[in-house]
Amino acid sequence: MGDSRKPRPDRVQLTCPHCGLPRDQVETLDPDPILLEPGLRVPAHEIPPERRWIEIPDGKVAMYGVCPPVQSQLCRVEHALVCPNQPLPPDPWPRISKLREANAARVEQPVLPLGDEQLPDVG
Numbered sequence: 001m002g003d004s005r006k007p008r009p010d011r012v013q014l015t016c017p018h019c020g021l022p023r024d025q026v027e028t029l030d031p032d033p034i035l036l037e038p039g040l041r042v043p044a045h046e047i048p049p050e051r052r053w054i055e056i057p058d059g060k061v062a063m064y065g066v067c068p069p070v071q072s073q074l075c076r077v078e079h080a081l082v083c084p085n086q087p088l089p090p091d092p093w094p095r096i097s098k099l100r101e102a103n104a105a106r107v108e109q110p111v112l113p114l115g116d117e118q119l120p121d122v123g
């Protein structure tokens, strides 16, 4: 009889090809596992929505959908969010970022000192 029910490890530690740091590959409720920072748990409200992974009893992680998050809820952090050698994933706050870009463009406009040439000609 073949042993087709080998125990499957809940998590595997892999090295990030971008930065060389370790990361945990953890099973999710979906077919795709997720890569998380090893040993790190932070308050859920400090992590962007849709990126809050909480540990569930079977060793997997699940997306934490409670909003607003319970203050005491801890969640795991995706390595992709904190990898120093990867760009940040798609912006969780696109409207805020657009406003930042708009303000950055305003900052880059040269602010001319008020001089005689800008005053209305009253002569």
Ligand SMILES: [Zn+2]
Binding pocket: 016, 017, 018, 019, 020, 021, 079, 083, 084, 085
């Ligand atoms: Zn990395």
